[in-house]
Amino acid sequence: MIAFVIRRLGQSMLVMFFVALTAFGMFQYIGDPVNQMVAEDATEQEVELLREKLGLNDPPVIQFFHFAVKAAQGDFGFSYQHKRPVADMISESMPATIELATTSAIFALLVGVPLGVYTGLRRYGFASKMVMTISLIGISLPTFLIGILFIYLFAVILGWLPSFGRGDVVHIGTWSTGFLTVTGIKAIILPAITLGLFQMTLILRLVRSEMLEVLRTDYIKFARARGLNNRAVHFGHALKNTLVPVITITGLQLGSLIAFAIITETVFQWPGMGRQFLQAIQEVDIPFMSAYLVLIAFFFVIINLVVDLLYYVVDPRLRIDRTKVAGHG
Amino acid sequence: MYKALVGVVSAALLVSAATLPVAAKEFKWAFQTDTTHLDPHGHNVTFSAGFLGNIYEGLVRRNEKLEIEPALATKWELVSPKVWRFHLRKGVKFHNGNDFTADDVVFTAARTLHEDSLVKRRMATVDKVVKIDDHTVEFHTSVPNPILTAEWENWHMMDKEWAEKNGAASPTNLNKGIESFAGRNANGTGPFKIVERTVDVKTVLVPNPDWWDKPVHNLTKVIMTPITQDATRVAALLSGEIDMMYPVPVQDINRVNANNGTSVTVGPELRTIFLLMDQLRDNLLGTDAKNPYKDIKVRQAVYHAINIEAIKKKIMRGLSDPSSIMISPKLFPKGNSIKRLAYDPAKAKALLAEAGYPNGFTTRFDCPNDRYVNDEQICQAIVSMWAKVGIKANLTAQPKAKYFAQIGRPNRDFHIGLLGWTPGSFDSHNVLSNLHVTWNEKTSQGRFNYGDFSNARVDELTEMILVETDAAKRDAMILEAYTITTDNVFYVPLHQQALAWGKRDNIEMRQRADNQFRFFWVRVN
Numbered sequence: 001m002i003a004f005v006i007r008r009l010g011q012s013m014l015v016m017f018f019v020a021l022t023a024f025g026m027f028q029y030i031g032d033p034v035n036q037m038v039a040e041d042a043t044e045q046e047v048e049l050l051r052e053k054l055g056l057n058d059p060p061v062i063q064f065f066h067f068a069v070k071a072a073q074g075d076f077g078f079s080y081q082h083k084r085p086v087a088d089m090i091s092e093s094m095p096a097t098i099e100l101a102t103t104s105a106i107f108a109l110l111v112g113v114p115l116g117v118y119t120g121l122r123r124y125g126f127a128s129k130m131v132m133t134i135s136l137i138g139i140s141l142p143t144f145l146i147g148i149l150f151i152y153l154f155a156v157i158l159g160w161l162p163s164f165g166r167g168d169v170v171h172i173g174t175w176s177t178g179f180l181t182v183t184g185i186k187a188i189i190l191p192a193i194t195l196g197l198f199q200m201t202l203i204l205r206l207v208r209s210e211m212l213e214v215l216r217t218d219y220i221k222f223a224r225a226r227g228l229n230n231r232a233v234h235f236g237h238a239l240k241n242t243l244v245p246v247i248t249i250t251g252l253q254l255g256s257l258i259a260f261a262i263i264t265e266t267v268f269q270w271p272g273m274g275r276q277f278l279q280a281i282q283e284v285d286i287p288f289m290s291a292y293l294v295l296i297a298f299f300f301v302i303i304n305l306v307v308d309l310l311y312y313v314v315d316p317r318l319r320i321d322r323t324k325v326a327g328h329g
Numbered sequence: 330m331y332k333a334l335v336g337v338v339s340a341a342l343l344v345s346a347a348t349l350p351v352a353a354k355e356f357k358w359a360f361q362t363d364t365t366h367l368d369p370h371g372h373n374v375t376f377s378a379g380f381l382g383n384i385y386e387g388l389v390r391r392n393e394k395l396e397i398e399p400a401l402a403t404k405w406e407l408v409s410p411k412v413w414r415f416h417l418r419k420g421v422k423f424h425n426g427n428d429f430t431a432d433d434v435v436f437t438a439a440r441t442l443h444e445d446s447l448v449k450r451r452m453a454t455v456d457k458v459v460k461i462d463d464h465t466v467e468f469h470t471s472v473p474n475p476i477l478t479a480e481w482e483n484w485h486m487m488d489k490e491w492a493e494k495n496g497a498a499s500p501t502n503l504n505k506g507i508e509s510f511a512g513r514n515a516n517g518t519g520p521f522k523i524v525e526r527t528v529d530v531k532t533v534l535v536p537n538p539d540w541w542d543k544p545v546h547n548l549t550k551v552i553m554t555p556i557t558q559d560a561t562r563v564a565a566l567l568s569g570e571i572d573m574m575y576p577v578p579v580q581d582i583n584r585v586n587a588n589n590g591t592s593v594t595v596g597p598e599l600r601t602i603f604l605l606m607d608q609l610r611d612n613l614l615g616t617d618a619k620n621p622y623k624d625i626k627v628r629q630a631v632y633h634a635i636n637i638e639a640i641k642k643k644i645m646r647g648l649s650d651p652s653s654i655m656i657s658p659k660l661f662p663k664g665n666s667i668k669r670l671a672y673d674p675a676k677a678k679a680l681l682a683e684a685g686y687p688n689g690f691t692t693r694f695d696c697p698n699d700r701y702v703n704d705e706q707i708c709q710a711i712v713s714m715w716a717k718v719g720i721k722a723n724l725t726a727q728p729k730a731k732y733f734a735q736i737g738r739p740n741r742d743f744h745i746g747l748l749g750w751t752p753g754s755f756d757s758h759n760v761l762s763n764l765h766v767t768w769n770e771k772t773s774q775g776r777f778n779y780g781d782f783s784n785a786r787v788d789e790l791t792e793m794i795l796v797e798t799d800a801a802k803r804d805a806m807i808l809e810a811y812t813i814t815t816d817n818v819f820y821v822p823l824h825q826q827a828l829a830w831g832k833r834d835n836i837e838m839r840q841r842a843d844n845q846f847r848f849f850w851v852r853v854n
Contacts, residue, residue, distance in 0.1 A: 031730025035737070038373065038447060043773035044738065046449070082365045082528065083501040084508050092527075148560050156568045163564045164556050165530070269556045271530045279362075279529075279557070282699070284730045 001312075005305070012301035019297040020071070023290055024064040033080050033284040054080070067290060076291040081283045086291045090273060095176045096166055097265070097272030101257040103188055104196030105250060112200040113246070116207025121234060123212065131204075138201035147194040147267035154190060162187050164269035195264040199253055203246060210242035244315060251307035255300045354853040355550045356836070359562055359574040360846070363529045363555040366512040369485035370446040371500045375751075378483040379845030380553070383534070385485030385517030388415055388434070389478045393839040393850070395659075395755060397478060401429060401486055401518060410473045410798075417464040421541045423488040424515075424522045431460040436489035445500040450753075451484040473796040475803070479754035491516045520544060520849040521551060529555060547852050566591055566831050572853070573838065575830040575846065579646050579702060585831045596840045597650050598828045599657045600751045602701055604631070604711075604821040606744070609781035613692065613744050621692070622745065622780075626684040628818035631745070632670045633677040634718045635711055637823060644706045648827035654811045656752060656760045657825045659842060663808050667815050669822075677718040689719020695736060695746040698726040702826045708747055738768075741779055749826075750777070751843065757807045761791045765814055782819045786810075 034051050051057055055066065070077060076086040115135075119128040155163035167183030169176040178184025214220060215238055223233050262274035269275070273292060280288040364377040369385055372378075382390075388402035405415040421429040438458040441451055454477070457469040468477065492498050497511035515523050520540045525533035534551040536544065554571070556562040559578045565571045567588050577585055582593045606622035607613070613620050621627040637651040650657075654664040681689060696708035705726040712722045722745075727735070736743045752759035766775035767783040774791075790810040797803040814820070828844055837852040 031728065032734035033730075035733050036730060043450075044770065044776060045773065046447075049444070078501070078508070083368070083371055083512050084366070148564075151561060151564045155570070156564050159568060163568055163570055164561050165554060267558050267561055269554070269558065269561055271527070275557070276529070282728065282730065 005309075008301075008305045008308075012298065012305070015301050016294050016297045017068075020068065020290060020294050021064060023293045024060055024067065027284075027286050027289070028060060030281065031284045033286055036283045036285075037080055071291075071294065077287040079280075079288050080285045081280075081288075082285075086287050089276060089288065090291060090295065091174060092176075093271055093273045093276055096178075096270060097258060097261055097274060099178060100188065100191055100195060100261055100265070100270060100272060101254060103192040104199065104257055104261075105254050107192050108196040108199035108203055109250060112203030113207055113243075115200075116204040117211060117234070117239065119204070120208040120211025120215070123208075132208075135201045135204055138197040143194055143198070143263045144267060146197060147191070147264055150190045150194055151267070161190055166271055191264050191268040191270050194267070195257060195261055199250075199257065202249065202253070206246055206249060207242055210245060211238060214238045214241050244311070247310060248307055251303055251310065255303040258299055259296045353549045354547050355552065356548045356573070356848060356851055356853055357552045357554070357571045358846075358848065359554050359556045359565060359571050361555065361557055361562070361576070363532070363553075365528065366501070367515045367523075367526075368497075368500050368509055368511040369483075369487065370441055370443070370448050371509070371512060373447050375844060379843075379847070381485060381515070381517070382483055382519070382845060383521045383847060383849055384515050384519045384523065385487070386519045387481045387484045387486060388417075389481050391482050391841075393841055395842060397482070400482075405478070407798075408467070411470045413468045413470070413477055414461070415466050415468070417466065418541060419464055421518050422539050423491065423518055424537060425488065425491055427488050427490055429486065429488070429518055430463045431466045432463075433486055433489050434458065434466045435460050436492065437485070437487050440487065440492070440499065441484070443499050445502050447500070448484070451480055473798060475796070475798045476754055476756050476758065479756050486518060487511070488516050520546075544849060545852070546849050548848070551848055563831070566833070569833070572836050573830065573832040573851070575828070575844075577829040577831040579648055579829065582646070582648075582829055590834050591831060592834060594828075594830045594832065594838070594840050595648060596828050597657065597659065597842055598751075598826045598844055599660065599755070599842050600701070600749045600826050601652055601655055601657060602649075602704075602707070602747065602749045602823045602826060603655060604823065605746055605748050605780045606631070606821075607741070607780055608819070609741075614742065615693075618690065620744075621684070621686060621690050624684045625818060626680045627686065628821070629670060630677040630680040630684070630718065631715070631720065632818055632821045633673045633680065634714050634720065635821070635823070636672045636714055637669070638672070639714075640707055640710055641824065644703050644710055645824070645827070648702070648829065649824040650827070651824045652822045654815060655750070655764060655820060655822055656757055656811075657842070660752070660755050661757050661804075661807060661811075663804055664811060666808070667811060670818075674714075674718050681719060686719070689721060691721045691723070693744040694722040694724045695732065695743045696724065696726045697729045697732040697747065700729040700732070701747075701749045704747060707823070736779055738776065738779070741781070743779070746779075748779075755843070757811075758791065758794050761787070761794065761807070761810055765810070765819065766791050780819065782817075784813060784817065784819075787813055 034047055034054070034056065038047055038050060055063060074087070078084060079086050079089060082089060115131055119131050122128050151163045154161045162183070165187055166178050167187035168181040169178050169184055170180040178188055220233060220238060223237055260274070261272060262278050264270065265272045265275035266278055276288065277292045280292070360376060362376060364380045365372065367381065369381055386400050388400060389397050390400035392398055401418055401421060402415040403418050405413055408414050417429070417431060417434070423429060435458050438452060440446065442449055454470045454472055454474045455468050456471050459467045459469065461467055470477065492511065495510040495514070497509050499509060501507065501509040501512050520537055520542070521534040522537050523532060524535050525531070532553045536548060556565060556574070562574050563577065563581045563585065566574050566585065569590070577593050585591050585593050606628060607620060608622050610620050612618060641647060641649045641651060651669060653667045653669040654661070656664065658665050681687065694708060694712060696704055698705040708724055708726060712724050715722050734740070736746050750760065750764060762774050763777045765778060766788050768775040768778055768781055787810050790806050794803055794806050794810070797806065828840060828842070830840055832838060835854045837854065839847070839850040841847070
């Protein structure tokens with residue numbers, strides 16, 4: 001078990017290394033960072049000087065080497081545009097992204113699971129059919145469009161919720177949270193729903209199909225034959241088994257929620273890492289881009305590791321020592 | 330009993346009326362981006378310089394008609410052709426209470442020329458800055474420079490003692506990883522000071538009670554929030570969450586005007602949009618075909634084929650001013666005597682035939698897609714206009730980060746392309762020396778003449794214009810230079826863009842043609 005964890009962490013190092021290497025290879029095709037930093041009418045000498053100072057004339061391999069050495073020591077350099085440490089920028093914006101992603105995931109679970117159970121149990125009902133049809137909207141409309149529609153409906157026409165920003169935040173140590181203020185809570189509602197709508201639809205359909213399948217199995221039939229009431233059968237037995245794949249999917253999707261909140265953050269002007277990353281691409285802010293990509297690679301690996309461990313914990317069949325089983329053949 | 334009640338109630342009302350505080354006039358506004366950092370010498374982005382222009386000040390400033398006025402200097406004169414003497418305003422204090430004196434000017438000049446400064450050009454032609462006394466400074470220039478102060482509105486004065494005490498004596502050095510204190514902290518002489526700041530989220534400013542000038546504004550607090558997404562920014566204005574924002578996307582102008590309580594203020598901008606052509610290479614880059622743009626008839630044909638009024642009406646929705654010269658007529662009114670080449674596709678075809686292209690020719694056409702207003706759409710329209718006269722253009726539209734790297738030196742990778750230019754000094758010499766003069770690697774003159782055409786008389790005139798102090802003679806030389814360049818069709822000027830600023834109806838503000846927002850002119854009613 002410990003060996004498993006250590007092997008996985010080693011793999012994560014390898015993953016991050018390759019992500020960084022690929023990213024560096026691509027940076028030369030994004031554009032010229034120096035052009036974004038100097039005045040429109042800067043002289044040739046100024047531009048060359050800056051290029052030299054930033055080490056941009058070195059071959060990509062050398063540039064990568066410098067980056068890797070510094071990154072290993074935790075130094076991700078200074079942002080070209082913001083002129084301050086990238087590590088500072090990320091630590092300031094990470095709480096916003098994490099809060100948004102987890103709120104979206106919770107929304108997706110809290111709405112998706114009950115609805116999935118309901119539509120699984122009453123699959124021929126009218127309400128079920130309505131839910132399924134409307135859920136198609138969650139999958140087919142792009143996040144961008146959903147976000148803008150929400151803003152126009154709830155902020156401009158109804159005026160109930162803010163159209164942008166995170167509201168007032170409270171700083172606890174290095175973390176900034178929007179959950180402790182009224183404006184903060186109001187501000188997270190629309191972005192979380194926008195971001196979580198796709199997840200929710202996914203979970204809803206997954207739970208529904210799992211429920212339908214589980215309800216047909218033998219042990220459910222036997223539980224009913226035993227005389228257990230509906231509630232015990234549905235929630236005591238069936239639901240527990242449907243949840244295992246849901247956990248796996250949710251865990252994996254959490255990583256992509258964090259990474260791809262980019263669009264939602266931009267639409268709602270949410271001060272998270274994703275929005276900063278998009279800006280960094282437009283401005284060719286290479287230090288920020290490299291740090292972000294490496295960080296996201298790390299998140300994905302850790303989340304996958306946790307999901308695998310959870311699987312191990314939740315499913316007793318995996319805990320049996322296989323060699324013993326094989327030996328008994 | 331009843332009388333007593335009335336008495337109590339009226340007393341209460343009177344008391345509350347007497348102690349009624351002056352209504353807080355908060356002003357909330359948004360722009361596409363934030364000022365990434367506060368160091369006046371750390372960037373040369375128009376928006377940031379404009380924003381800091383509310384907190385810091387220069388020796389001179391411009392009013393809403395862009396005319397130069399005294400600011401931290403009360404008057405200035407030429408004591409000899411190459412020496413300017415500036416008399417500084419007395420009694421001015423920085424936000425931290427320090428006095429503004431000649432030492433601060435000398436310090437700021439030195440910091441401007443620091444190797445990590447990105448605004449060295451503010452001190453172009455200046456050899457020496459000499460303190461005469463606490464309120465008099467002399468600038469010695471290497472050549473006579475009649476427009477020395479042209480770019481000084483945003484040359485912001487910094488407090489020497491504050492900078493040296495707090496580790497802001499030099500701008501941020503990215504390489505060594507030493508952040509300048511001035512990046513996150515501001516200490517100016519201007520009408521507003523920052524009280525709260527979270528980059529990319531919110532900046533809060535309050536008026537400076539010790540400002541030397543009389544405020545036009547009636548604000549008690551200013552809150553700036555960047556909102557990148559166009560639709561979100563429009564929504565925030567419509568919902569009343571912000572009082573003003575810019576830019577308003579062209580397609581939303583009618584919407585904001587139609588909405589109850591908001592309106593859009595449009596005005597001409599100083600940026601000229603134009604086409605540039607490769608006039609150096611013998612063959613079109615990447616092909617064996619002869620370079621058609623070296624022939625003036627082809628350049629004229631390209632010009633005649635463009636229906637600029639259609640572009641104005643359909644693409645810019647009326648928000649552009651077709652231009653005949655490479656600078657806004659607001660900055661050079663005599664340029665109005667030069668006329669555009671008329672839209673005449675028949676003539677274009679005839680000219681092409683005369684030049685040896687009876688069936689037209691094929692060319693690449695490169696444009697940015699995120700730099701100028703509707704840049705990509707303008708290029709697409711031009712492609713179809715050219716197709717009517719036989720010019721087959723293959724359009725490539727790219728983000729500015731890639732586009733400028735490609736067409737700029739040393740690559741010059743283009744056949745014909747779209748570009749825009751605003752002279753930072755609001756003066757024609759900037760346009761001529763950057764865009765029209767023969768490229769000189771040593772002096773960096775003509776650096777942006779990517780087409781690499783060359784005209785000896787234009788070069789000669791530009792040098793004379795730099796040092797000519799008689800305004801009438803200078804304007805005549807500038808007119809001659811523009812006449813030569815337009816007769817030769819070295820560029821195809823298109824138009825000046827327009828500005829669109831959105832605001833709530835209870836806001837009064839002044840719009841500047843250089844797109845800089847001075848909220849110290851805003852009144853909330």
